[in-house]
Amino acid sequence: MGNVICVGGQWGDEGKGKMVDILSERCDMVVRFQGGNNAGHTLVVDGVRTVLHLIPSGVLHPKTTCVIASGVVIDPEVLLQEIDTLKSRDLMRDDSQLVISPLCHIIFPYHKKLDFARERALGKQMIGTTGRGIGPAYEDRVGRRGIRLFELINADRIANRLRDAALYANTILHALGSEPLTGYEIEGMIDRAVNHGKKLKPFMGNAQELIYDAMQNKKNILFEGAQGALLDLDHGTYPYVTSSHCVAGHAMAGSGVGFTSPYQVMMVTKAYATRVGSGPFMTELKDELGDLLRQRGSEFGATTGRPRRCGWLDLVALRYACRIHGTTQLAITKLDILAGMDKLQVCIAYEIDGKRTENFLWDSEKLNEVTPIYEEMPGFGELPLRGSFVDLPISAQNYLNKIVEFTGVPLGAVSLGPERGQEIWLHEPF
Ligand code: GDP
Ligand code: IMO
Ligand code: MG
Numbered sequence: 001m002g003n004v005i006c007v008g009g010q011w012g013d014e015g016k017g018k019m020v021d022i023l024s025e026r027c028d029m030v031v032r033f034q035g036g037n038n039a040g041h042t043l044v045v046d047g048v049r050t051v052l053h054l055i056p057s058g059v060l061h062p063k064t065t066c067v068i069a070s071g072v073v074i075d076p077e078v079l080l081q082e083i084d085t086l087k088s089r090d091l092m093r094d095d096s097q098l099v100i101s102p103l104c105h106i107i108f109p110y111h112k113k114l115d116f117a118r119e120r121a122l123g124k125q126m127i128g129t130t131g132r133g134i135g136p137a138y139e140d141r142v143g144r145r146g147i148r149l150f151e152l153i154n155a156d157r158i159a160n161r162l163r164d165a166a167l168y169a170n171t172i173l174h175a176l177g178s179e180p181l182t183g184y185e186i187e188g189m190i191d192r193a194v195n196h197g198k199k200l201k202p203f204m205g206n207a208q209e210l211i212y213d214a215m216q217n218k219k220n221i222l223f224e225g226a227q228g229a230l231l232d233l234d235h236g237t238y239p240y241v242t243s244s245h246c247v248a249g250h251a252m253a254g255s256g257v258g259f260t261s262p263y264q265v266m267m268v269t270k271a272y273a274t275r276v277g278s279g280p281f282m283t284e285l286k287d288e289l290g291d292l293l294r295q296r297g298s299e300f301g302a303t304t305g306r307p308r309r310c311g312w313l314d315l316v317a318l319r320y321a322c323r324i325h326g327t328t329q330l331a332i333t334k335l336d337i338l339a340g341m342d343k344l345q346v347c348i349a350y351e352i353d354g355k356r357t358e359n360f361l362w363d364s365e366k367l368n369e370v371t372p373i374y375e376e377m378p379g380f381g382e383l384p385l386r387g388s389f390v391d392l393p394i395s396a397q398n399y400l401n402k403i404v405e406f407t408g409v410p411l412g413a414v415s416l417g418p419e420r421g422q423e424i425w426l427h428e429p430f
Pocket of ligand 1: 008012013014015016017018039040041042043044297302333334335336337415416417418
């Protein structure tokens with residue numbers, strides 16, 4: 001029995017979906033606790049690719065209950081589409097496999113409009129958001145004017161709430177020089193919201209109680225993070241971050257359950273680094289090497305299809321991520337993408353204002369000025385697809401050991417390909 005929190009150690013897209021899918025086999029419950037459909041989690045099983053944005057990555061295992069907890073913001077259109085797609089593939093046959101907290105805040109069309117309007121107004125300073133309305137929906141939540149899932153069930157209530165919300169959104173859209181919503185659009189939005197409420201009602205359940213009971217009954221529970229440490233609202237490269245807390249510590253607040261039993265934190269990181277959107281990226285490769293990593297690693301966003309920026313592994317940032325998550329074990333993915341490269345570089349310190357530091361910096365402007373100090377490491381040839389650690393070439397073992405040594409966190413798993421089964425386990429968290 002146990003609880004495992006699986007989180008990203010970089011700027012997202014580390015391969016969390018794959019790790020969660022594998023671990024789910026041993027899980028009774030998988031809980032998403034933050035973010036929304038800005039996330040894109042990819043699972044590959046027998047050559048079939050599944051990309052999930054809201055539904056927890058345990059859904060391919062029929063006996064695993066998937067919970068969307070209150071920390072998640074939901075775009076009902078996207079969620080219903082995701083449910084339909086899974087059902088059309090004969091997955092999620094039983095509706096009771098998915099439980100959604102009625103407390104989840106809802107993303108409405110004006111949130112998406114506001115997201116685009118804000119980005120446009122920022123011009124060159126744009127965040128590079130996914131444009132899914134995530135930030136504006138979380139803003140409404142904090143501003144105590146958000147609309148929650150259970151409110152969709154009551155047609156009169158939702159009509160009133162949405163008319164007020166649209167008025168408010170329109171004043172901001174107007175101020176930002178964007179087209180406000182028309183009366184016709186507002187009424188259409190209300191009709192759709194009522195319809196969404198009807199369709200989602202069967203999935204609503206007391207998520208807090210369900211997770212609490214599972215914990216009391218000593219079930220295996222996996223908490224699935226979205227995004228990554230460096231996109232965390234407070235602890236990431238602010239303001240180039242997402243609008244929720246992606247750190248492992250948020251698993252409790254985002255699911256509404258205080259942990260009463262021990263837990264492990266598995267932090268997933270690629271063997272190199274990527275980032276989608278704007279913001280500092282200290283080890284970015286803006287040359288052919290970066291292009292090579294992008295092409296070999298198929299580094300295109302699972303949500304927006306945007307090309308991901310690519311670079312070398314930044315151990316300074318990774319150690320920082322390990323600490324803010326309270327990481328108990330690492331899962332290092334995409335080692336296979338580095339195979340065949342002559343020499344590898346890992347960033348072991350930053351140079352800033354003529355001084356060397358091994359500490360992460362909290363000012364994004366300063367991070368932009370950093371010159372990374374690299375340690376060169378020999379590359380390695382072809383890798384096996386599975387086996388044990390000692391089956392890896394010595395230079396690959398040394399590369400992994402360097403990460404473990406620098407971060408001070410033991411290695412739990414190494415992923416060697418996108419497919420379920422293409423990995424080596426050193427310590428299984430459950
Ligand atoms: P997530 O957001 O953290 O779940 O990651 P994404 O799914 O957005 O991006 C990770 C991508 O890498 C997906 O296309 C995965 O199928 C793929 N992937 C995961 N692990 C590995 C690996 O070890 N090797 C390779 N080649 N691909 C991997
Ligand atoms: P997963 O869970 C990678 C990035 C966006 C942008 C910033 C803010 O698949 O790892 P937002 O739309 O959240 O307001 O955008 O955060 N971003 C992600 N990058 N993977 C993700 O999720 C991301 N979710 C948001 O690109 O830079
Ligand atoms: Mg992703």
